[in-house]
Amino acid sequence: MPLDVIMPALGMAQDTGVILTWHKSPGDPVSEGDALFEVETDKAAMEVEAQGSGYLTDVTAAAGDEVPVGKVLARISETPEGGGTTPDTSDDQPKKSVGSEDQTDSAIPEGEEVIMPALGMTQDVGLIVAWRKSPGDAVSAADILFEVETDKSVVEVQAGHDGFVAALLAEEGEEAPVGDVIAIISREKPEAPVSRSQRERKAPTTAPPAPSTTKRPAPAPKGSLRPAKPAPSSDSRILASPKARRLALERGLDLSLLAEQGHPQPYHVKDLEVLENLPKAIAPQGSAMTASRCISAEVSSDGFEAFAAWAAKETGLADASALLAAFAGTSLGRENTIVALEAFGETRLYKVRGRRLGNLTEADSDTTPDVRLRDLRFGHLSSIQVGPEDTPVISILTTGTGLKLTLECTAEQMNASTAINLLSDFAGRMEQPLRHLL
Incomplete structure (x- = not known):
């Protein structure tokens, strides 16, 4: 099955990226890890690697083109001929997420949009692991706003703008599509900051207006969705920041022991101290099964x-x-x-x-x-x-x-x-x- 090559989001303030050059031509064979193209934002230029092996096909943007974040640029196909023209994701798609659903809702404050970043070429959605800021909080551009998990890693994402958190449009434990607006940062402190789930945002397109009185019991969605945070323990996934994982590996620490003790995920560097101070008895030191x-x-x-x-x-x-x-x-x-x-x-x-x-x-x-x-x-x-x-x-x-x-x-x-x-x-x-x- 062909892999879509999309314009990645290298920062929260980025809406588009300029293709500096293609390192591969249509029909060229590519291997996973090969540099496909170079992209430039207002802050940096970087090479983007192929996330799979095959042939580069269906290229829709040339060097020098400015392309919206999340738009499909090309495909990696099984044959040099590819599968035809790549469907064009419209230039305003990443911005539609608020415009189509939320601009009609006067409760959403105005401000700078924070989108779900594309951290890899095969990523369609990202899981909100944790919000580091709450509605109404003051933030600077370099502050960590939230943590997002893909199928390969957990990444801390900066706010990208100075101001105040005016709206959080996805709950912890929810998935949001790449390019979807998940927060609003306003210049002035909002009078009524908003916090809602992805389900609430999508409800107006499918649900009749009649049950609107039961749509927003504010504490209920948070309470019901909060257990999604420790849920990864049920399928052996451990949510932790990349730095915490690296330090745990270097120190020979097992993050799963924190999960077994009920310590809330995701784990950060400060949680390693808790792990190091856990009672030694929790590790089966004397059992025959201990390596x-x-x-x-x-x-x-x-x-x-x-x-x-x-x-x-x-x-x-x-x-x-x-x-x-x-x-x-x-x-x-x-x-x-x-x-x-x-x-x-x-x-x-x-x-x-x-x-x-x-x-x-x-x-x-x-x-x-x-x-x-x-x-x-x-x-x-x-x-x-x-x-x-x-x-x-x-x-x-x-x-x-x-x-x-x-x-x-x-x-x-x-x-x-x-x-x-x-x-x-x-x-x-x-x-x-x-x-x-x-």
Whole structure:
């Protein structure tokens, strides 16, 4: 089935885009990810990639043409001949969404239109995940107005205009067509800001005017549609901002645990702190079904011993255990980590706040550690694998040629990439401690 290539919306203030150049000609083969054309708005120029493979056909706009957002420019077809002329979506289509349905409704305030952006070539609709502003709120152009989910990602969308939120024309959990006006931003503070659902907006075209008295019990649509927000948990979808997803992956955090605990979606960066502080018992640490990770590395001990002697002489830091904690905490790749160090039957907690050795302090005994360091250098063990615990554990043992480092954790605590990076970084610091200061 042919894929429509549409003019994307690169910003909320964008109604049209100018085609700078086509990188492919009609009939050319294209692969997914190939640059099809370059488009320019009032703020930027960017390349637009093909969202599928096939042949470029049915091109309806040339270089230099100004094309409305959402209009079909071409198709990606299975054959070079394509399927004939692409239906022309009229130039005023994106603006009709308010004009055809809402201009006749005097309740809709006047102002700048905010449309559902096209975030991909195959996107027809977008799901409103969350509104960050409420009707009547003041906004600046750079403020995040709402979050939209497509089949590939969740994206934060800026307001694009300075002013006040005069109308929200779609509820959270509802889908709106690309190019549809979903909000109005006015210059002056509105006397009666509007909030309504897509269903309410479409009702006048299908429903008789008689039941109009029951059409707008304002709290009812919000209450009834609000459960659509956590609904993704039923089909295993997790709604989260791209930044939250990326940081969760880097930290080895499982966002589904928040959903299991009933924490409301969508998730943002601030929710990762909640996830990190969830009781460890919610992850089935001891069950036979829990996937565990155990990786090891061997390094020379000369580097660390020489560095510990230097640190004691030059900085007054005579506690070698504190150095181990500093190396482990920094290897996690984030600031303000807590390291529990076990040695000689005692446990001490350290707060690591960066690479500077002077920033290392002891933490309260009731603090939950991010990683546990087990110093077994002065024992007789040559290897260890005791299974994952409530937090990732790095064990340090003495071998005939130096030190053996073993990291054990669960798959829920760290993904494979994070675990490998942690142990590799820690091993590098143990073998060449000067890199810790760089």
